[in-house]
Amino acid sequence: MRIDSHQHFWKYDPVKDAWITDEMAVIKNDFMPEDVYPLMQTNGITGCIAVQADQSEAETHFLLELAEQHDFIRGVVGWVDFRAANIAERLAYFSQWKTLKGFRHIVQAEPQDDFLLREDFCQGIALLSKYGFTYDILIYPKHLPHALTFVKRFPEQQFIIDHLAKPLIKAQHISRWLEDIRPFAKLEQVSCKMAGLVTEGDWANWKMTDFKPYVNAVLDIFGTDRVIFGSDWPVCLTGASYTQTCEILEKNTTHLSGEEKEKLWGGNCARVYNCQ
Template sequence: MIIDSHQHFWHFDPVRDSWITDEMQAIRQDFLPEDLLPVYRENGIDACVAVQAAQSEEETRFLLRLAEEHDFIKGVVGWIDLLAPDVEERLAHFSQYKKLKGFRHIVQAEPEGFMLQEAFLHGIGKLEKFGYTYDIVIYPNQLDDAIALVKQFPDQKFVLDHIAKPYIRQGIIYPWDEKIRALARFDNIYCKVSGLVTEADHKSWKEADIKPYLDVVFDAFGSYRLLFGSDWPVCLLAADYARTKAVVTHYLQDRLFAQENEVWYQNAVDVYNLEL
């Protein structure tokens, strides 16, 4: 079995989705379950977790509707205003949806310190009561904040998206590598092996460019806290689905990884409490 722990759906809106610039023509269009399902069939993917791409409760409801209509969507990571004074009431409202597994805020677009402000910490502190995960999507300069956040909530499950978007294109690995190892010392955080090809050079990347970064996360987190994710359709900026998946397939083969089922599906089931 293979579970794609990180992919997106959207009806493209040039205003709302302004992050999808004119240079990203490959993804300036709608991407929906009927577009993804044939891709999954071609690549042997059994199920997925749909992750928010817009910062609104409307986005969360949109993904939940898709999950109700398509059984292969086993979980949703939505968005909620974690800074809001009524965050607990909103969490209680959403707790009626069985496929809602956690939340995410696109912190990479925020200034350093965003995750450590009092209102945000208050919101994070309410997630455990409802059994929700929190996905951390950041750039390397925000890893110190992530370490401080995860340390404050030892009983909260966190998931680091896209291995914190290291500078693969530039070949820069330090100090990202040291901070990843520091973050991985906390056993309440998992890490998605996702979003790698888009951090490399879109036109000329090779698997060898990505391998040093995979070495770091596999050594730091071990097989029992890593999850495969495609980041479809964003990955299409640099590779099709088959080539995106092959990066992980070939890496696991080269390392003769005995616990590869944990990376392909078991860790996703565990961290997101998926019902298959």
């Protein structure tokens, strides 16, 4: 069983999707489930998790509708405003969809480095466990110390760090990131997505070996029970094809056993997101 834990779908809108810069022109297009499914099949991947890219409840409904139309979308990570006064009502409302597995907020775009520690935000996060929802942490390396404090507040909550917290792979800066992500080793409720590697690399000149130190570090810190494959398609297309994205992980994890690879490629995703 292989599950891609991190895919995005959108109908491109230059206003809504203003985060897509001219350097990322290759993804200034519509990307829908029917576009990725053949690529998944080629790489032996049978299911995926659709993750929000826009901060609106409309986005959550859009992804839920796609999941209803396509069986291979095994789960959705949507968006809801955790700071809203009616957050309890909104979470109760969204709990009716079994394909909705969790939520995410684009913390990396917030002006406050300690946004995760806002009291109103944390009050919303505290309600997630009631419904068994996960929370994906989307941050940059500078946010890791705040994220560590954040997850410690919620020992019963399932967290997933997206994209290894986006280390500076292109510049091959690893020491500070490694120092700040290592403490998560002891926090069993935190997993890490092995996704977005090529997005943080040198899009035009990356080599397989560029990613090895980061792959090894994450496996060492989180262990093979808490690391999850994700393609970050279509964002990955800025630097690599879907197949190349899969090859990056395959060629940098040849030392793992068959059982460990099964966990990395699908088993851990199925467990963390409660999907099959």
